[in-house]
Amino acid sequence: MTSRVAILGSGVCGLAIAIRLREIDPDIDITFFESEDRIGGLARSLTLGDQVADMGPHRIHTELPDVQAFLHDIAGEEMVRVERRSRMWLRGQWIDYPPNPFEILRVLGPGPIVAAMTSFAAGTLGRLVGRDGGPENFETVMTRAFGTELYRLIVLGYTRKVWKVDPRTLHADIARVRVSAGGLDRLVKRVLVGEKEGQETALRRFYYIPGGVERLVTVMHNRLAGACRIETRRRVADVRPMGDGHWAVTTDGPDGGRRTDSFDRVFSTIPVTDLLDMLHTHRPAPAVAEARREMRFIANFLVCVLVDRPRVSDSQWLYFPGGDTIFNRGYEPKNFHSTMGGDQRSLLVLEITCHHGDAIWNAGDGALVRRTLEGLERTGLVRRDEVRETLVHRIPHTYPVYDLDYRRRLGRVWRYLAGFPGLLSVGRQGLFLHNNMDHSIHMGFRAADVALREHPADPERHFYREVRRFQKFRIVD
Numbered sequence: 001m002t003s004r005v006a007i008l009g010s011g012v013c014g015l016a017i018a019i020r021l022r023e024i025d026p027d028i029d030i031t032f033f034e035s036e037d038r039i040g041g042l043a044r045s046l047t048l049g050d051q052v053a054d055m056g057p058h059r060i061h062t063e064l065p066d067v068q069a070f071l072h073d074i075a076g077e078e079m080v081r082v083e084r085r086s087r088m089w090l091r092g093q094w095i096d097y098p099p100n101p102f103e104i105l106r107v108l109g110p111g112p113i114v115a116a117m118t119s120f121a122a123g124t125l126g127r128l129v130g131r132d133g134g135p136e137n138f139e140t141v142m143t144r145a146f147g148t149e150l151y152r153l154i155v156l157g158y159t160r161k162v163w164k165v166d167p168r169t170l171h172a173d174i175a176r177v178r179v180s181a182g183g184l185d186r187l188v189k190r191v192l193v194g195e196k197e198g199q200e201t202a203l204r205r206f207y208y209i210p211g212g213v214e215r216l217v218t219v220m221h222n223r224l225a226g227a228c229r230i231e232t233r234r235r236v237a238d239v240r241p242m243g244d245g246h247w248a249v250t251t252d253g254p255d256g257g258r259r260t261d262s263f264d265r266v267f268s269t270i271p272v273t274d275l276l277d278m279l280h281t282h283r284p285a286p287a288v289a290e291a292r293r294e295m296r297f298i299a300n301f302l303v304c305v306l307v308d309r310p311r312v313s314d315s316q317w318l319y320f321p322g323g324d325t326i327f328n329r330g331y332e333p334k335n336f337h338s339t340m341g342g343d344q345r346s347l348l349v350l351e352i353t354c355h356h357g358d359a360i361w362n363a364g365d366g367a368l369v370r371r372t373l374e375g376l377e378r379t380g381l382v383r384r385d386e387v388r389e390t391l392v393h394r395i396p397h398t399y400p401v402y403d404l405d406y407r408r409r410l411g412r413v414w415r416y417l418a419g420f421p422g423l424l425s426v427g428r429q430g431l432f433l434h435n436n437m438d439h440s441i442h443m444g445f446r447a448a449d450v451a452l453r454e455h456p457a458d459p460e461r462h463f464y465r466e467v468r469r470f471q472k473f474r475i476v477d
């Protein structure tokens, strides 16, 4: 009998699940439920005038062989290699990013760099004699890597700005997952002797797909060759085990029409917090409800500014650790590839993170645009009279917040979810993972393999065990 499968959410993870399920069983009957008006999730692009921007720029890089082969197969001829150029606005001047010690010397003078070297050496020496500075958190890992002085000058402000919390309340995994520039020793080594290709702590080159990341979504969708039902603008409102081995998925359509469909198996890539809320009404578990209450995602506003100039900067990413701008990061899509916009103008996109319900979340688009333009003028990037148009886009689930207790909490959640046969929660939102597209694609393949090919009798137990491996994925900035 044909197996009926629901995939909740149609980002790259959901698409990868469907692609692999169809490879394993070409007769499988797949339905996607997607709340947005089109597929792609975080890997979609925005348009303003004749310019296109990803929702957060999406460079393509992977260390996972299965995803490397897959991407090569579906988009190898389209992807282009781009030289990375990023800059940071530090104390009123632009420096290269990742920071180069000589640039820091130029901008800050010898005092801070000597203090940075001294604090880095003191920290290393302290550890050698067994003084390790207490329990680990984001700050202890970063100060170990950079020394307290450089941490205070660059990392502290940026971290506070992005996460809006004291960095000592963040888990060390946030520092570990974003190996970024490496430590001070790696910074110096990179400048003096360079790094071997494939072992970089910061990408010097990356792949990009001309036209924007949504093109990658289109190519993945093409691979499905129309073999699935994709219901967009259908928000999942409830997921319920029927007790007879089937699942009931209730969705709300654009016209307010509510519908319930029955499936043999469900793969959910929607935020795990939402999924837990739905399941809790059918099988309450107070300890899990308590864990779920503490799980939060940071949101991100993208303020897109269309500028009457062919190019605004020479960089792809621009970083703003200081308090003189409301935005923490910016990007200029045309510097990723010339196909991202017409010749006469350029688009600059500024990212502003916030917590759900805080002052920024409630500020309103007008205030965010005003404060963004003030910041752009302050940095000398854009004058107000050059701005043609603006657009504000909100991404409610951007980064999962790893606080000090998050691992214990997640362990509890995975154990609970493993008790629902026929349901797997997968992907960045589904596994509460700070990850990249390649990781989501890999997890999608693994979920399908485990469920249909490797452990069809008990996939949940096996899949949630593998989650620990997924937590070790690293993001090379």
Ligand SMILES: Cc1cc2nc3c(=O)[nH]c(=O)nc-3n(C[C@H](O)[C@H](O)[C@H](O)COP(=O)(O)OP(=O)(O)OC[C@H]3O[C@@H](n4cnc5c(N)ncnc54)[C@H](O)[C@@H]3O)c2cc1C
Pocket: 008, 009, 010, 011, 012, 013, 014, 033, 034, 035, 036, 039, 040, 041, 042, 043, 055, 056, 057, 058, 059, 060, 061, 234, 235, 236, 237, 269, 270, 271, 274, 300, 398, 399, 426, 427, 428, 429, 435, 436, 437, 438, 440
């Ligand atoms: C600012 C930013 C920059 C990034 N840069 C890069 C980069 O340079 N390179 C890289 O590889 N990765 C990057 N990433 C990460 C990448 O975007 C993600 O890892 C990947 O797209 C996640 O895919 P996913 O399918 O797991 O989740 P998502 O794309 O989040 O998919 C989840 C889907 O579920 C849908 N959904 C949610 N709730 C419901 C509901 N109730 N009912 C129905 N549907 C629902 C959503 O609309 C969405 O389509 C970046 C991410 C961000 C936020």
